[in-house]
Amino acid sequence: xxxxxxxxxxxxxxxxxxxxxxxxxxxxxxxxxxxxxxxxxxxxxxxxxxxxxxxxxxxxxxxxxxxxxxxxxxxxxxxxxxxxxxxxxxxxxxxxxxxxxxxxxxxxxxxxxxxxxxxxxxxxxxxxxxxxxxxxxxxxxxxxxxxxxxxxxxxxxxxxxxxxxxxxxxxxxxxxxxxxxxxxxxxxxxxxxxxxxxxxxxxxxxxxxxxxxxxxxxxxxxxxxxxxxxxxxxxxxxxxxxxxxxxxxxxxxxxxxxxxxxxxxxxxxxxxxxxxxxxxxxxxxxxxxxxxxxxxxxxxxxxxxxxxxxxxxxxxxxxxxxxxxxxxxxxxxxxxxxxxxxxxxxxxxxxxxxxxxxxxxxxxxxxxxxxxxxxxxxxxxxxxxxxxxxxxxxxxxxxxxxxxxxxxxxxxxxxxxxxxxxxxxxxxxxxxxxxxxxxxxxxxxxxxxxxxxxxxxxxxxxxxxxxxxxxxxxxxxxxxxxxxxxxxxxx
Numbered sequence: 001x002x003x004x005x006x007x008x009x010x011x012x013x014x015x016x017x018x019x020x021x022x023x024x025x026x027x028x029x030x031x032x033x034x035x036x037x038x039x040x041x042x043x044x045x046x047x048x049x050x051x052x053x054x055x056x057x058x059x060x061x062x063x064x065x066x067x068x069x070x071x072x073x074x075x076x077x078x079x080x081x082x083x084x085x086x087x088x089x090x091x092x093x094x095x096x097x098x099x100x101x102x103x104x105x106x107x108x109x110x111x112x113x114x115x116x117x118x119x120x121x122x123x124x125x126x127x128x129x130x131x132x133x134x135x136x137x138x139x140x141x142x143x144x145x146x147x148x149x150x151x152x153x154x155x156x157x158x159x160x161x162x163x164x165x166x167x168x169x170x171x172x173x174x175x176x177x178x179x180x181x182x183x184x185x186x187x188x189x190x191x192x193x194x195x196x197x198x199x200x201x202x203x204x205x206x207x208x209x210x211x212x213x214x215x216x217x218x219x220x221x222x223x224x225x226x227x228x229x230x231x232x233x234x235x236x237x238x239x240x241x242x243x244x245x246x247x248x249x250x251x252x253x254x255x256x257x258x259x260x261x262x263x264x265x266x267x268x269x270x271x272x273x274x275x276x277x278x279x280x281x282x283x284x285x286x287x288x289x290x291x292x293x294x295x296x297x298x299x300x301x302x303x304x305x306x307x308x309x310x311x312x313x314x315x316x317x318x319x320x321x322x323x324x325x326x327x328x329x330x331x332x333x334x335x336x337x338x339x340x341x342x343x344x345x346x347x348x349x350x351x352x353x354x355x356x357x358x359x360x361x362x363x364x365x366x367x368x369x370x371x372x373x374x375x376x377x378x379x380x381x382x383x384x385x386x387x388x389x390x391x392x393x394x395x396x397x398x399x400x401x402x403x404x405x406x407x408x409x410x411x412x413x414x415x416x417x418x419x420x421x422x423x424x425x426x427x428x429x430x431x432x433x434x435x436x437x438x439x440x441x442x443x444x445x446x447x448x449x450x451x452x453x454x455x456x457x458x459x460x461x462x463x464x465x466x467x468x469x470x471x472x473x474x475x476x477x478x479x480x481x482x483x484x485x486x487x488x489x490x491x
Contacts, residue, residue, distance in 0.1 A: 008081035021197035025069035048145030051116035055081035066123035071226025085115035101162035109149035144290025207328040221297035262300025269299035313411035317403040318387035326355030343409035383450035414441040
């Protein structure tokens, strides 16, 4: 039996009964509700014209996050609140400080992108609580919004101006109370137009659904699966949504490991890891994707997807991370590098799903660095992503783990280069031999992002950069100035 989707919208509980489970929130807004302030630009989560803010209860606390409505499916709104640009106007019809600031600072020209910018700014406005934002906070909040007219300076000015205007309060307690009334005590199933959307709340329910529907698509943040529908026009007849399984959203430390549930968002997962590796991973956190994508996507989904150009896997593999696979029969734990068998092929048995990642915590003598090369600094897929983890005892390499993305059909270690370094003095002679050995470890392809020759030369030069930053006689700083933008979020 199908139950309606229920969410808080425009001051009331809104129910959806007959929309296709793969209808996007953007489509529901524009086509069903005739709420056309939210725009469609790219339909793949890149341009930000469709940005909305979603309110949800996490551990009983209200969270408000900007996301891309063009790739989020409507059933994922169940039990949540949806805010669009139409919600910004004050009860007396006056402009919200975000809107007033955009007007005063001339932050809009053609206006197509403006609703998305306004919602990203509103999401930041709620977090700032009257505090003037730093430039790095503005850049991060707007990293998912593109504009072809203004050159961004007036929009950045508006981000500063909005907190100078008379403050408009947001009643968080009232919204949290409304959302508590919407919470379900059990999982539910929604069906329409021949498709089913299952929403388990416990690991047991998830395992049972996975066993009963082995061909069902597991949906986490929809930052990849959403494009299957909007770009590839795929029919997804059976979906199991992981976003309400609380056991997948935990972060805990035990036995020298940081265990991150597969349902923890990329933003929260990187925040947790960067508390232990601030110098080494903060810049990658900032550059991984736009903030709306990091709000929606999950680390577990990134790992389960297994893209050869995914940015999380190289550093996870270099650190020796493990993947926890759950099923109705219990758990199975693998070294992450053993999880990938080939291009888009994973070691997943019938009924299994990614349940958590276990990340080793820092240890004595560890030298870790990550580097990302892409055509754009922000919001771009890597041409090459590198991670190096060496353990030094004195000036000798006790252990070496090197992993690259973009160099093979899977995220892959460099066994020949690693073997040449172990037991050697960490000097330029060892470095040169390891750089040459990378040619035996990888045979990269040429594509739109980079040629095979560029990738190999870049990989070798990144290894040299790692040596320059960690050699004992003249170490360079671990982070660049860009890393400070991400570090500010840890304060």
